[in-house]
Amino acid sequence: GAVVSQHPSWVICKSGTSVKIECRSLDFQATTMFWYRQFPKQSLMLMATSNEGSKATYEQGVEKDKFLINHASLTLSTLTVTSAHPEDSSFYICSARDRTGGSPLHFGNGTRLTVT
């Protein structure tokens, strides 16, 4: 089955530094990947849609200069949290679909970011 690999699984960084999270589709090509953020005991919040070879589409309220998304190939999308602050601490999950239509989204295992 389709596998999405996300790395790292957890990261601790100091306030003011930047953190890059990678999302790879291992056995399929993904022209589109989706980045979600999950707060404790809450649902998934869609942050942005990552499009291969073009700019990401950000959801309302998500700072594009804060959360930089690059989708340089059909199998890799990266999310960079720039100048991280403690309020950016969260669980970030990427997902991709191996086909259009009724195909389900396949999710990475998520990245737990803690900013101290």
Added chain:
Amino acid sequence: AQSVAQPEDQVNVAEGNPLTVKCTYSVSGNPYLFWYVQYPNRGLQFLLKYITGDNLVKGSYGFEAEFNKSQTSFHLKKPSALVSDSALYFCAVRDEGSGNTPLVFGKGTRLSVIA
């Protein structure tokens, strides 16, 4: 606009008893419906989906869900719950005609199966 409602934040059930996790949806066209499960500090795992065809859909780990168009529901069920089923469950929907768009998720229902 697409939306999903999971009316219960928490469902508790005794091991061996049947379980139901409720989901209702709203889309403008025909729905694509999905159930996912999430274990602590992990991503979401796909359980089952309804695209077309039989209203009763069978999925992984003995779970099934019934699509009810008149009630716009897609409740998740299992005949006999296991302690290992304890997790966070998400219902999601996408409109059939919405192209390669992301899923809209419900807020999740935490299932606790008590031994």
